[in-house]
Amino acid sequence: MSPVADSTSTSDSTVAALRKAITSENVPLARRFRALFSLKHLASQEASPQATAAIEAIAAAFSSPSALLKHELAYCLGQTRNSEAIPFLRAVLEDYSEDSMVRHESAEALGALGDAGSLNIMEKMRDDPNEQTVVRETCEIAIDRINWQLSENSKSEKLKQSDFASIDPAPPAASTSSPSIPQLRAALLDTSKPLLHAR
Numbered sequence: 001m002s003p004v005a006d007s008t009s010t011s012d013s014t015v016a017a018l019r020k021a022i023t024s025e026n027v028p029l030a031r032r033f034r035a036l037f038s039l040k041h042l043a044s045q046e047a048s049p050q051a052t053a054a055i056e057a058i059a060a061a062f063s064s065p066s067a068l069l070k071h072e073l074a075y076c077l078g079q080t081r082n083s084e085a086i087p088f089l090r091a092v093l094e095d096y097s098e099d100s101m102v103r104h105e106s107a108e109a110l111g112a113l114g115d116a117g118s119l120n121i122m123e124k125m126r127d128d129p130n131e132q133t134v135v136r137e138t139c140e141i142a143i144d145r146i147n148w149q150l151s152e153n154s155k156s157e158k159l160k161q162s163d164f165a166s167i168d169p170a171p172p173a174a175s176t177s178s179p180s181i182p183q184l185r186a187a188l189l190d191t192s193k194p195l196l197h198a199r
Contacts, residue, residue, distance in 0.1 A: 015042060015050060019057035025064065032069060036061070040076040043085070052084055059088035067099040074102060078109025086115050093135075094121065100132040107135060111142025114149045118142075 021027050021035040036058065043054035058073050074092060077085035092098055093106040107125070110118045122139035125131050131139075179187075187193065 012050070012053070015039070015053045015057055018042075018054075019060060022057060022061045023063065029066065029069065032061070033072065036069075036072060036076055040080060043077075043080040043082050047082075047084075051080075051082060055080065055082055055084045055088070059085070062088070062092060067101055070099070070102040071105045074105035074109045078105075078112035081113070083113060083115070086110065086113060086117070089113075089115075090118055090121065093118075093125075100134050103132070104134045104138040107138040107142045111138075111145040114146055116146055116150060119146060 018035040018039050022032050022039065024032075027035075039054045039058050043051050043058065045051050055077065058077055061073050062070055064070060070092070074089060077089055089106045089109050093103050093110065095103070107122060110122070122143050126136050126139040126143060128136070
């Protein structure tokens with residue numbers, strides 16, 4: 001067997017083992033979370049069959065009854081920077097029988113991925129008075145984030161680098177001055193400002 005084939009076989013078996021762990025209700029949640037973050041790392045690599053298999057393994061765990069686990073599945077898919085996660089996240093967001101916490105995180109993840117194809121879906125949810133508040137508000141932030149990402153401003157605006165290498169719901173602004181706590185409090189409590197730009 002060639003070294004390349006052997007490496008591929010090893011990576012395939014790694015993803016398969018992680019998928020088995022993350023989708024098993026008999027495995028303790030702590031181990032399933034460890035499997036999730038290992039899969040997130042693999043899914044975040046350059047486009048490859050292994051990255052695709054890792055995305056599919058994470059998505060397979062949406063069958064779990066644990067809303068906490070599914071919330072983290074959606075978060076991790078959004079952090080992969082891998083557009084192959086989009087169909088799985090959309091399916092969860094549009095599943096009205098799903099826990100609103102999981103749907104909210106799916107909307108946030110679509111925003112993190114900058115998925116312009118989800119704008120129409122999220123606009124309908126944002127404007128639906130019967131939709132859960134947490135989903136409506138997250139759709140609002142995700143829509144604004146995607147529109148900002150597609151704008152010319154995003155190319156010229158100076159941003160602070162995330163301290164945690166994460167894709168945050170709102171882009172962190174770089175500031176030459178440090179606002180005071182009262183100024184930050186006033187901005188946070190000002191309901192006339194859009195959620196994304198309450199700063």
